[in-house]
Amino acid sequence: MNYAVLTELLSASIRIATPLLLVALGGVISELAGTFAVGVEGMMLMGAFGGAVTALVTKNLVFGLVASCICAVLPAIIIAVATVKFRADQMVTGLAANIFALGFTSFLLRALFGGKAPVMVLPTIGAIHIPWLSQLPIAGPILFDEPLMTYLAFLLVIPVHWFLRHTQAGLTLRAVGENPEAAFSVGANPHRIRMMAILACGVFAGLGGATLSLQELGTFTDGMTNGRGFLALAAIIVGRWMPFRLMWGCLLIGAASALALNIQGWGLPVSSYVIQMTPYLIALAVLCGIGRKARMPAAIGKAFIRN
């Protein structure tokens, strides 16, 4: 493997990891507050849809990004109300929201464009060369020659980490995920905090979806997230609910996908479908490897009932 292939591979890993990382950062906020983030797949799909359609109509990237967040918050609101107010099962509610998002985007895509799904070709967000840093050997083309959302995603890890570890709001949020009764007894409002966390998760997942439709693929098709939200959930577990560690989880899955894409070009006698399985298989293998060492937030999945 020569130098150019290696830099290309690493650079692609980072690009592919970007939407996963954004979604995983949102998911970790929701899960640390005590709500399983199974609905991120649907939020991501809504975000990808809202971003692509708005960017297509307005020809404006910023509007697209804003719209992706707004669209993704819609299923987040449904999940928040159902799980927090109605104490619905979090896992299955998340799945229901995913089904809803799949149908809703597919329905709207046709309804908005007169009965037929349009073939979208959007200009993708291009790479930004950071002056002189992108000239560095090896690190330059890998780290400092990436598109906008990639920088954003990796920079966001720092404030999310800071928020969860070092601010009062973040600590209260985690307390709600560990022991809502105790948090309630010292004046926190677990219901409100959990709902806010799910909405925040929606915003992040929406940006992740927009990254997929506006930066990576430049189009929207039915069900285009194709399990990426679930891979992000796997990355959260791999990262044991810590922002910096889950970043490595996302990069691992990104590297597996990038390698899979590259292998197809090398003409090895492996079919493309087997290669497409690799990210899922790697996620499963890593989850098995971690096993019981992963400790979930103690109160995750349990509804808080105010007496």
Next chain:
Amino acid sequence: MRDGALRNKEEKDRTAAKDQPADSVSVSDSRNGSSDFWQRLGLAILAIGLSFAVSAIFIWLSGKNPLLAYWSMLGGAFGSIDSVAFALNKSTPYVLAGVGVALCFRARVINIGGEGQIAVGGIAASWVALNCSDLPGVCLIPLAILAGSGAGAIWAAIPAAMRLARGVHEVLGTLLMNFVGVLLVSEALHGSMGEVGAGFPQSPLFPEQAWLPPLIPDTDLHIGIILAVVAVVVCHFGFWHTPWGFRLRLIGSTDKAAAYAGVSAARGVAGVMLLAGGLAGVAGAVEVLGVHYRLIQGFSQGFGFNAVAIALLASLNPVAVLPAGLFFGFLEAGALAMQREIGVPSSLIYVIQGLTMIFVLCALGISWRRQRV
């Protein structure tokens, strides 16, 4: 509008909950009393009604008349013998897979791997149908179905083993296995099982003796629906009237009670996952042998999640899975007619399904306070 409706429902459910004994976890209690039955039925109808109402708003916003759309849906579902046959065939895999999911949920195992289990069940049945074509139909069809159920059970056993041995949550395990299972179908069709020169990834047509015989002559309705009814009856009996079913209910209610009674939760989880996987595998086999007569790429799409929606609509009661599954089958048949005649995209049914699930979950969340699903 939806918030208002939900609030109404919450009030209704609160008053209903008062009439019930407070401990919803006791095993003997969850036998359906008659008032309980009407309550569950009312809940299901309310959830369906609400989601149709919300979907009507979406249809109206898209510039079509929702009443016309629903009318054509009704006609498409029940209008002719052919459409009824189509709907019943659609329901068959849903009911088969849904019963398994309902039992899993009852044991607090969230098995959402129906899609992958159906996919590999279809592959195994197709392999038998294509490679054992010397056998007469009476042997070939049962063998193919058996192969399908075996493959489905194996596919379910993997996430079950991962949960029991390594503590990997079955939701992620089954979900990720779905993607692998669906890709396996493509791989099989890409490789040795594919038809050479076909424009679409599909296998050659099965020999005619492997086709499921029609239930009513001159219609497309095949005998799969009988299998589905048998599966529902057996699971109902097994769940309510056998020691095995009692153990499942015990595991589902409280871990402590189960452990105290000497019931192994691990064995229960493994058993119910295998059963659900096997049933989903049968669903896959029935779909390829009875509807397509060949293996087709993506034939299992959406089936697994439908099964979850159906199990929920049935309040996780095995016998209620049959009407719930039939409802979804007819809904799908109707939606295709609606798309053809009125131009409302048929993907609306996923909106209806998702909303129905959410409404049912909200109501369940209120009425079964402590219990998970």
